[in-house]
Amino acid sequence: MGSAHVRRAVALGVPLVLAILFPLLVNNPYLVSVAVSAYVTAIAVYGLNVMLGYTGQLSLAHAGFYGIGGYTVGILTSDYGFSFWLALPIALAFTSLLGHLIGLAALRTRHDYFAIFTLAVGVMIVIVIERWESLTGGTDGLIGIPAPGSIGPLSFTSLNSQYYLALAFLVFTIYVVWSLMHSLVGRTFLAVRNSEELARAVGIDAGRTHQLSFVISAALAALGGGLYAAFSGSIGPDVGDVPMTFNMLVYLMIGGVASLPGPLVGTILIMGLMQALQAFQEYTLMILGPILILVVVFFPGGLAGQGKVLFERLTRREADQ
Amino acid sequence: MSGAATLRVEQLGMSFGGLKAVDQVDLEVPAGKITAIIGPNGAGKTTFFNVVAGFYAPTAGRVLIDDEDVSGLPPHKVARLGVARTFQTTQLFPAASVLDNVIVGRRLHTRSNVFDAVLRSRRHRREEAESRENALEALEFTGARDLADVLVANISQEARKRVAVALALATEPRVLLLDEPAAGINPHETEGLTALIRSVAVERGVTVCLVEHKMRMVMDLADHVAVLNYGKKIAEGPPAKIRSDPKVIDAYLGADHDA
Numbered sequence: 001m002g003s004a005h006v007r008r009a010v011a012l013g014v015p016l017v018l019a020i021l022f023p024l025l026v027n028n029p030y031l032v033s034v035a036v037s038a039y040v041t042a043i044a045v046y047g048l049n050v051m052l053g054y055t056g057q058l059s060l061a062h063a064g065f066y067g068i069g070g071y072t073v074g075i076l077t078s079d080y081g082f083s084f085w086l087a088l089p090i091a092l093a094f095t096s097l098l099g100h101l102i103g104l105a106a107l108r109t110r111h112d113y114f115a116i117f118t119l120a121v122g123v124m125i126v127i128v129i130e131r132w133e134s135l136t137g138g139t140d141g142l143i144g145i146p147a148p149g150s151i152g153p154l155s156f157t158s159l160n161s162q163y164y165l166a167l168a169f170l171v172f173t174i175y176v177v178w179s180l181m182h183s184l185v186g187r188t189f190l191a192v193r194n195s196e197e198l199a200r201a202v203g204i205d206a207g208r209t210h211q212l213s214f215v216i217s218a219a220l221a222a223l224g225g226g227l228y229a230a231f232s233g234s235i236g237p238d239v240g241d242v243p244m245t246f247n248m249l250v251y252l253m254i255g256g257v258a259s260l261p262g263p264l265v266g267t268i269l270i271m272g273l274m275q276a277l278q279a280f281q282e283y284t285l286m287i288l289g290p291i292l293i294l295v296v297v298f299f300p301g302g303l304a305g306q307g308k309v310l311f312e313r314l315t316r317r318e319a320d321q
Numbered sequence: 322m323s324g325a326a327t328l329r330v331e332q333l334g335m336s337f338g339g340l341k342a343v344d345q346v347d348l349e350v351p352a353g354k355i356t357a358i359i360g361p362n363g364a365g366k367t368t369f370f371n372v373v374a375g376f377y378a379p380t381a382g383r384v385l386i387d388d389e390d391v392s393g394l395p396p397h398k399v400a401r402l403g404v405a406r407t408f409q410t411t412q413l414f415p416a417a418s419v420l421d422n423v424i425v426g427r428r429l430h431t432r433s434n435v436f437d438a439v440l441r442s443r444r445h446r447r448e449e450a451e452s453r454e455n456a457l458e459a460l461e462f463t464g465a466r467d468l469a470d471v472l473v474a475n476i477s478q479e480a481r482k483r484v485a486v487a488l489a490l491a492t493e494p495r496v497l498l499l500d501e502p503a504a505g506i507n508p509h510e511t512e513g514l515t516a517l518i519r520s521v522a523v524e525r526g527v528t529v530c531l532v533e534h535k536m537r538m539v540m541d542l543a544d545h546v547a548v549l550n551y552g553k554k555i556a557e558g559p560p561a562k563i564r565s566d567p568k569v570i571d572a573y574l575g576a577d578h579d580a
Contacts, residue, residue, distance in 0.1 A: 183438030203429030
């Protein structure tokens with residue numbers, strides 16, 4: 001039992017310490033800013049995983065919710081002078097409510113039909129953002145979104161402070177998803193994904209479970225989007241567009257669907273890789289496509305799933321010696 | 322909510338387009354007894370279960386649990402009123418442990434929500450512990466306690482049948498519907514399962530209604546047998562009487578056999 005605890009402490013502690021030391025270790029603002037966008041995106045990818053990994057439905061409106069969260073924070077802070085710390089919870093509540101209303105219709109379908117329905121929703125969200133110029137700035141987007149305001153002595157105007165804020169929200173997100181999946185509610189999610197028929201037969205309201213999962217997923221997308229808007233200072237319609245959903249889906253599949261580290265691993269690796277290969281920007285999909293295929297064929301559990309196997313093998317050998 | 326309940330259907334009908342899968346069936350499944358529903362393939366047995374458990378809303382007639390009309394309620398509500406069921410092909414979650422599978426059956430007795438989960442509230446901790454205990458107790462009863470921590474993917478077909486029964490029992494049903502509980506297991510294992518089903522009725526005081534093709538098991542186990550053919554009930558009575566009923570023999574062997 002002791003070695004299991006040690007293993008868990010290592011699996012949690014080492015990445016966390018590395019993440020905390022990262023800005024000091026690299027001492028490179030460009031890399032820190034890449035990490036900030038990766039963390040913020042990863043928060044939304046965790047939301048996608050709640051839906052796809054734990055209740056088994058693929059929502060292609062996910063970037064739409066990311067965009068709505070971002071625009072809500074952007075509009076409230078830049079046009080109406082709200083504090084970021086008030087705008088962010090409002091963005092979460094608003095996006096959750098919207099997710100709930102969309103879910104009422106979308107969740108009458110399942111699987112492929114649900115994906116297609118939410119794809120249409122995703123397209124509509126972008127159209128609304130682009131056409132509602134007076135509110136959203138249309139295709140030009142919003143600029144001049146202020147950075148998160150100070151909390152007491154903590155100010156979030158420097159890059160490193162934003163990095164730690166993004167990290168704190170990421171850790172919070174991972175905790176929420178972990179505690180959810182290790183709870184009676186999370187077991188309900190998995191039961192519904194496994195067999196909706198059996199879940200209903202043992203008294204689980206499958207419709208409500210999907211609805212809850214969709215709302216949580218939308219809320220996490222909004223959290224990521226809200227942070228994105230405040231950190232980057234601007235937001236445009238492409239942030240909430242369908243290709244962004246597919247990017248997130250690729251991060252998730254490469255990292256590992258239904259795995260706790262999966263969204264983070266996939267997002268960091270692929271966003272990092274895309275930055276490193278910026279010279280070949282037109283060919284990113286040609287590079288990502290084969291990677292995705294290789295991962296799906298050889299590591300169906302994603303890289304995090306494969307990493308877990310390796311990690312357990314390594315630590316077990318050490319523990320045995 | 323505990324204690325056996327009587328399941329009664331009145332003039333029950335379920336049509337799919339022109340096909341009457343269940344047609345004007347009247348049946349009483351007495352409380353605390355074991356009732357078997359038999360009939361040739363396609364006789365409407367599984368459809369009958371699906372209607373009783375709320376998976377289909379009946380197109381005619383009523384389903385009553387202790388005189389409470391449950392017809393047309395969705396399955397999770399029927400389950401909350403005390404009707405549990407198992408499926409022909411077990412649908413357990415192979416990637417989770419046996420215990421984790423069975424704990425899901427306790428969900429209808431718990432109230433913890435997302436906030437309890439994230440805040441690790443006292444209610445959540447209490448309900449989690451109670452669910453675990455109750456699930457282990459259900460596993461103990463079905464003789465699968467030793468397998469609690471094993472992944473379902475790694476247990477035998479027979480063990481899965483027992484775990485499926487434990488999952489159904491974890492909901493604390495008043496009526497248990499078993500759809501071919503002994504399909505795909507050998508005669509020796511079937512005997513063990515027969516004993517388990519009998520103890521569900523006798524020791525737990527749960528009303529049992531099963532669909533089964535293994536005649537020996539049915540004759541051995543059931544207090545009462547109903548026979549369906551083409552959606553209609555063609556006979557009903559104690560096993561000994563059913564065995565010699567000419568209408569039943571006709572249904573199984575074809576009406577021409579004595580011509």
